Amino acid sequence: MKALFILFFFFIQISTQPKNPSVIVRLNRQGWDFLKDTVLDLMKRLIPTLKIPAGQTWEMGHVKVTVKGGIIDGINTPILNYTLDNHQMTITMNRLYLTAKVWFKAKAHYIFPITTSGWIGLRINNVNAIGSVNVSLIDERPHLVLNNCANSVQSVLVTPHCRNAWAYRPFLGIAEDAAKKMLKKSICTYLRMGINQINTQLSTIPLQFSLGSNFTLDYSFETIKFDPNYSETAISGTVLYGNERCLIEPSEMDKGPLPQTMGQVWVSEQIVNCIFRSAHQGAIIQYTITKDVQGAAPYLRTHCPFKASNAVCMGTFWPQLDEKYPKEYIDVHMHSFEEPNLKLSMGNARFRGSVLLDFYLNPMATTKDSLVTMKITSESSVVIKVDGTRLNGYLKDTTAEIEQIHSTIGDIEPGSITSFRNLFVSVEEILLNGLLRQGIPIPIFKEAAMALAGNSTINLLNDFVRIDANFIHQPIKKTD
Known part of the structure; x- marks a missing residue:
C-alpha cells in the first residue's frame, strides 16, 4: 500500500484555481516513471507474500x-x-x-x-x-x-x-x-x-505546522494541472499568530525552462515575509542581554577593569557611563524596529532588517527610562538549504549601519563604532537566525521527502525558490 500511497500523493485535484499559490509541487514524467518502477518492484516483492x-x-x-x-x-x-x-x-x-x-x-x-x-x-x-x-x-x-x-x-x-x-x-x-x-x-x-x-x-x-511562539503555518490544496508529461499541484498558505492572520499573497512564480529532473518544488518568498511580518507585529523578535547571560557580563560593565587597549565594555562606547555609574552593569534590550524582509532574485537571496537596542541600568525591570537607544540597519546574504521537509537558512556576510537615536550619556565614542558594530551585529544575527532556522515546512509526506534528500538543487529566482530533485532508490532489505 505504501507504494500506491507514494504514487498517489502527487495526484490531488481541487475545484478552484488560486490567484497565485504559495507552493507548487510538480512531478515530471521521469518522476512518474520512477514511481511506476517502484510500484512494480514492490508488487514483485509483496504479492508473493x-x-x-x-x-x-x-x-x-x-x-x-x-x-x-x-x-x-x-x-x-x-x-x-x-x-x-x-x-x-x-x-x-x-x-x-x-x-x-x-x-x-x-x-x-x-x-x-x-x-x-x-x-x-x-x-x-x-x-x-x-x-x-x-x-x-x-x-x-x-x-x-x-x-x-x-x-x-x-x-x-x-x-x-x-x-x-x-x-x-x-x-x-x-x-x-x-x-x-x-x-x-x-x-x-x-x-x-x-x-x-x-x-x-x-x-x-500535514497541513498545519507549528512554528513555535504561538505561530502556525496553514496550507490548503487548491488545484492540480495535468499535462501528458507532468502533474502540478498548487498549494496556498496562511500564517497565524494567535488570532491574527497574515494572508500570503505571492507574486506569480515563473516556471521558465526546467532541467530534466524528476520533480520540482516552488516556494514563494512571501511565506517567509509573512512570518517575519507577524513576528514583528507580535513583538516576537526581541531579546534581552543581561549579566546573567553566559559570557556576557564582562561586556556589560560600565567600567572596563582591564587596562588593555583592546578591552571592550559599555564604558568603552560611552565614557560617561564610567563617570556617572561606576561599577554597574547594563542590560541591553534588542527588538525589531521594522519588519524584516527577504528578497529573492536571480541567484541571490538578501535579507534586510533593523533593530533597536535600548540600554538600561541593571536591572532593567526597575529602571524607568533607557540611557541610550541605538538603531542597527543591516543587510545580509542568506544561505538557503533543504532540511528534511523544511526549507531553512542562515545569514552571512552581514553589513550594518549604526545610528544613535537618543542618549542621556553623550554620543558614542567615534573610535569604538567598529567594535560596537561587530559585537551587536553578531547578536542580531543570532536572534534572526533563530527565525530562519525554524524553516518553512513543505507540505509533503516523509516518503516524498526522499526526493529532496541529499541530491536536490536549490535555485534562487525572482521572488521564489525552486528545488529541483530526483528520487533516491532505497532497496527494501530482506528480513529472515
Whole structure:
C-alpha cells in the first residue's frame, strides 16, 4: 500500500484555481516513471507474500472441496502504464502471471466415500486490469475514487497434488472457473481497499505546522494541472499568530525552462515575509542581554577593569557611563524596529532588517527610562538549504549601519563604532537566525521527502525558490 500511497500523493485535484499559490509541487514524467518502477518492484516483492484465506467451500456433484489456506508464491513483471489528462489518471496493467499453492481437504462419494487432502498448484495466466482515479475535496483534503475498474484473466491451470487425484479430476474445470471468477472480483476489490487505505493516510496530510511562539503555518490544496508529461499541484498558505492572520499573497512564480529532473518544488518568498511580518507585529523578535547571560557580563560593565587597549565594555562606547555609574552593569534590550524582509532574485537571496537596542541600568525591570537607544540597519546574504521537509537558512556576510537615536550619556565614542558594530551585529544575527532556522515546512509526506534528500538543487529566482530533485532508490532489505 505504501507504494500506491507514494504514487498517489502527487495526484490531488481541487475545484478552484488560486490567484497565485504559495507552493507548487510538480512531478515530471521521469518522476512518474520512477514511481511506476517502484510500484512494480514492490508488487514483485509483496504479492508473493499474500495469503489466500481459508474457509471457502465448493461442491460439484459428488465432490466437496474446502480450502485450508494458501499463498501466492510467484509473479512475473507485468506491464504497467499510466496516462494523465485534465480530470483523471488512468492506470493499465497487462500480462501479469501468477503462481499459487492452495491447501485443501476434499471428499468425494461414488460407490464409497473417498477423502483426501493436499494442495493444488495454480498458474494464473495473463491478468489484465484498467482503472481510472478521480480526486475530489472532502473536508478540505484530497479524496481518491477508483472508477471504471475492469479486469480479465485469460486462463487458470489447476494441478492437484494429493492421493486419489483421479477422483477429483471432474472437479478441476469448475475449480478453474471458480478461481477465475474469484480473481476477477478480488482484483478491483483489492484496488479499492488500497485506495481506501490511501485516503486514510491522505486524511493525515500535514497541513498545519507549528512554528513555535504561538505561530502556525496553514496550507490548503487548491488545484492540480495535468499535462501528458507532468502533474502540478498548487498549494496556498496562511500564517497565524494567535488570532491574527497574515494572508500570503505571492507574486506569480515563473516556471521558465526546467532541467530534466524528476520533480520540482516552488516556494514563494512571501511565506517567509509573512512570518517575519507577524513576528514583528507580535513583538516576537526581541531579546534581552543581561549579566546573567553566559559570557556576557564582562561586556556589560560600565567600567572596563582591564587596562588593555583592546578591552571592550559599555564604558568603552560611552565614557560617561564610567563617570556617572561606576561599577554597574547594563542590560541591553534588542527588538525589531521594522519588519524584516527577504528578497529573492536571480541567484541571490538578501535579507534586510533593523533593530533597536535600548540600554538600561541593571536591572532593567526597575529602571524607568533607557540611557541610550541605538538603531542597527543591516543587510545580509542568506544561505538557503533543504532540511528534511523544511526549507531553512542562515545569514552571512552581514553589513550594518549604526545610528544613535537618543542618549542621556553623550554620543558614542567615534573610535569604538567598529567594535560596537561587530559585537551587536553578531547578536542580531543570532536572534534572526533563530527565525530562519525554524524553516518553512513543505507540505509533503516523509516518503516524498526522499526526493529532496541529499541530491536536490536549490535555485534562487525572482521572488521564489525552486528545488529541483530526483528520487533516491532505497532497496527494501530482506528480513529472515
